[in-house]
Amino acid sequence: MPHLDGSLFFPTISTINCGSHTVLNFYNTIKTDKEVLSSEKVYSLLLERRSLLILKDRMYTEYLHGIEEITNDIIDDKISNIRFCESIKQNRISLTRNKRISLTIRNVPKVSKLNLNSLVLKK
Template identity: 45%
Template sequence: MDLLEYQVKNVPPSIYYISNFITRDEESHIIKNVYSAPKPKWTFLSNRRLQDYGGIPHEKGMIPEKIPSWLQVYMNKIDELNLFEGKKVNQVLINEYLPGQGIMPHTDGPIFSPIITTITCGSHTILEFWENSECRTKVCDLLLERCSLVIIKNDMYSKYLHSISEVATDVISSTYANLCNCGIKYFINDALKRETRVSVTIRNVPKILKIKLS
């Protein structure tokens, strides 16, 4: 796959967006397995809940744990893109966002290889990018469709913040930088109602501790 075909234009380097990266059947497979996980697998935050697979990242290093086979399938799909300079992905963060839930502007930080790859399941969302400054000027918005993959690297990973607003409906805007990359034709001012979204962020943690969890 030639990633240049999927590069989002007119934004700082670099964002790649692949609509229909997975099928609807694969999406259903992911959602089924996420919600089949036992309750202790979930971490509950004030505005959402999440699951970690492969280990919990820490600045001193991640203690690796076995990846379930259903999830390894999608990690292999990411590895086939050869994004991490020969390194294999080894950690997955799954977030559940109910309509009206989001996440504050942030960066993922230096404990990860400087690339984010995220598969979106269940619902679209709008990913917002901001200058990392007191002024907090918006850089761009991305429409993340169901079954899509977004890849964020270079300056867009390290220099800019990303966030999701806590709204239940989005109105299509010309500020959405990837409209021409989307799998569906959208029109300005179209209203899209959010449903429950499951995001699957697959990445590499370079620093691994030798202890393993069974």
């Protein structure tokens, strides 16, 4: 489901994409004061194996993002970063998704601090 990560996290996240590729979609939202009426896909990024994605500023705070639950991706010129992808040599190819692990790094500035000096380690 397309979503925002919320204001708890500082508006910069880093994700290391391991295993399979995926396609991350970004959506504009049409909303009222109380609910989201619809969302419109505006960007898609191919996250290649062993790639790093950094989202910040408006891409983090204003656009919903999500990954569709599909097993094959058609990689074509609708992918915004296609010309920068090393592994794609031709247009309109189909890539099959496999197991993917993502490591997402977020700064959470509003957490309580653990006093490590009060911990006593015993042998």
